[in-house]
Amino acid sequence: MVFKRLLGSLGVGGPTVDTVLSPGPALPGGTLSGEVRLGGGDADVDIEHVALELVAGVEAEHAEGESEGTVVFDRFTVGGGFRLGGGEERTVPFEITLPWETPVTELYGQELGIVLGLRTELSVAGARDKGDLDRLHVAPRPAQEAILEAFGQLGFGFRSADLERGRIGGTGQQLPFYQELELTPSPAYAHAVNEIELTFLAAPAAMEVVLEADKRGGPLSSGDDALARFTVPHEGAAHQDWNTVVDGWVRQLVEHRESYGPDAAYGHERPAPGIGTGVAAGVALGTAGLAVGVAGGLVAAEFADEFTDAGEAEGEEGQEGQEG
The missing domain is CATH 2.60.40.10 (Immunoglobulins)
Incomplete structure (x- = not known):
């Protein structure tokens, strides 16, 4: 238009x-x-x-x-x-x-x-x-699309997308805002998390993938947030077993391990936290990819x-x- x-x-x-x-x-x-x-x-x-x-x-x-x-x-x-x-x-x-x-x-x-x-x-x-x-x-770029496709095949659902003013600490973020894709958990993780927020921070050679889980609380404990960052090169994205890679990321995130090898967990720095401009969709991510609706x-x-x-x-x- x-x-x-x-x-x-x-x-x-x-x-x-x-x-x-x-x-x-x-x-x-x-x-x-x-x-x-x-x-x-x-x-x-x-x-x-x-x-x-x-x-x-x-x-x-x-x-x-x-x-x-x-x-x-x-x-x-x-x-x-x-x-x-x-x-x-x-x-x-x-x-x-x-x-x-x-x-x-x-x-x-x-x-x-x-x-x-x-x-x-x-x-x-x-x-x-x-x-x-x-x-x-x-x-999305091919690596971004492949990761979202993997989330869909693992049974995660799409909730909403938004742009948040602020910065994610410990990353190479360049813009004064970042995008979050909010996903509903798959049945395998529904007992552990309320939702997972996904952010892509792409650069010429590689892309940072930031995951944040809103973890459910138990009878004797309150829920908390867990964060992790992973680096993905653009080259070779088509030859990765993304279902296995993404499932490994989520397991590490949910278990909230202290160390993730070379890709340590990073916290969010949000001097002005954003609530975003996305439209909630509330539909499932299917095996054919993201059905936004x-x-x-x-x-x-x-x-x-x-x-x-x-x-x-x-x-x-x-x-x-x-x-x-």
């Missing part, structure tokens, strides 16, 4: 901007390509720059309560330094590389409810305007409002948009 907006802050009759992404989902650490289509207004203008921002919707908990907001987690200048004539049409192609920790928004073509977008900024003679906002679709149409309809409301809260000028 493309949102085409008149650049109101540049005056009536100013240029328009329309960003079109190449078909298909991108991958964390992969290439995102497309083009920015500019339309000249009533007069010639000098385009200082055309920039793209990666934006995520996050929620956070504070002592005073909960708050919502947006985080710009990367920015790219893809053009500029030219004059756009009145009524002229010009295309600015782009190809950018997404951060490796970019959240996954869909699995097997089904939406997770994560709010992630690409926002276009146009600067004309010192005036800047957020002219275009596009929903960003990101699929999220109402994707509802998410799409609310997408623009999520960013508009957050932008207004940050003091940005709201603008009326028309579909292109």
Whole structure:
């Protein structure tokens, strides 16, 4: 979906901007390509720059309560330094590389409810305007998909996905937020844990997999959280016996061992713990993979409002948009 907006802050009759992404989902650490289509207004203008921002919707908990907001987690200048004539049409192609920790928004073509977008900024003679906002679709990398597939084959279920503001201690996390996939336990572990939270922190050579278990309490003890981190190289992911690997991870996590060999357990550092923006699905992970069951149409309809409301809260000028 493309949102085409008149650049109101540049005056009536100013240029328009329309960003079109190449078909298909991108991958964390992969290439995102497309083009920015500019339309000249009533007069010639000098385009200082055309920039793209990666934006995520996050929620956070504070002592005073909960708050919502947006985080710009990367920015790219893809053009500029030219004059756009009145009524002229010009295309600015782009190809950018997404951060490796970019959240996954869909699995097997089904939406997770994560709010992630690409926002276009146009600067004309010192005036800047957020002219275009596009929903960003990101699929898992092969190793991520294989691990999720293994959880499904082991009988775990999908509960929800969210983005949490904060950092996970002891990891190489780069972004100011992280994604958690909340899983219901398989029958084999239902007696021991209420849920397992899974986070992928990908990097060029390998990926950190962070697991946190909400352990059930007993008659004489209360429940607690257990955490563990494992490192997975991207190369060779297709040749792993992931069912065995993932089951071993969960056994170590549930037993809460003091040591995990070279991959020691790490705790979460959460100066502003997030409650996330995911939509609860409450369906099972099947042997064919993750069946999310999220109402994707509802998410799409609310997408623009999520960013508009957050932008207004940050003091940005709201603008009326028309579909292109």
